[in-house]
Amino acid sequence: xxxxxxxxxxxxxxxxxxxxxxxxxxxxxxxxxxxxxxxxxxxxxxxxxxxxxxxxxxxxxxxxxxxxxxxxxxxxxxxxxxxxxxxxxxxxxxxxxxxxxxxxxxxxxxxxxxxxxxxxxxxxxxxxxxxxxxxxxxx
Numbered sequence: 051x052x053x054x055x056x057x058x059x060x061x062x063x064x065x066x067x068x069x070x071x072x073x074x075x076x077x078x079x080x081x082x083x084x085x086x087x088x089x090x091x092x093x094x095x096x097x098x099x100x101x102x103x104x105x106x107x108x109x110x111x112x113x114x115x116x117x118x119x120x121x122x123x124x125x126x127x128x129x130x131x132x133x134x135x136x137x138x139x140x141x142x143x144x145x146x147x148x149x150x151x152x153x154x155x156x157x158x159x160x161x162x163x164x165x166x167x168x169x170x171x172x173x174x175x176x177x178x179x180x181x182x183x184x185x186x187x188x189x
Contacts, residue, residue, distance in 0.1 A: 056114065056127070056128055056129060057073045057117070057130070058110060058117045058129070058130055058131070059110065059131040060105050060132050060133075060171075061134070062133065062134055064141070065086075065131045065133050065142050065144075066131075067084055067145045070084070070129040071084055071129075071147045071149075073127075073129050074126075074127040074129045074149040076127065079149040079151060080150075080151050080152060080153070081149065081151070083149075084145065084146065084147045085146045085147075085163075086144070087142065087143045087145075087164075088140060088142055089137050089138065089139050089140060089141045089143055091139045093187075097179060097180035098177050098178065099178045099180055100136065100138055100139065101137055101177045102135065102137070102176045103134040103135060103137060103173055104173070104174050104175075105134045105172065105173045106172035109171055109172050112171045116130070116166045116171060117129065117130055117163070119166070120162055120166060124155065124158075124162070126150050126156070128147065128148045128159065128163050129145075129146070129148075130167050132144050132171060144167065144168075146164045147160070148163060174186060174187065175187045175188060
């Protein structure tokens, strides 16, 4: 799968799932699977009030490499975007999309893509907890 057949973006702007789905989908596809990682109000029993995502300066390159790797392994078109900066509860932090001829391969590839993005993309979050405490996650 050529590198240009993936979508990879790290941005401070809100994420556009529909645009990524449109990018990955072709006429041969019968399934489009998308994942949205949403900021929740709790983590490991603590109440979360907000969070900040910080990215390594090369985070987008790492994200692109991960997308290319998953595309090559699966033979499918994939796309992922991660938002950085200050996010509120309910904001979308990660979008991952995969299109395939059949649903089973689309589901499997999307799960693989999300897991790899979370493992390999140097983006860290600082959670603000109720009561004023903060904690770094994924360092």
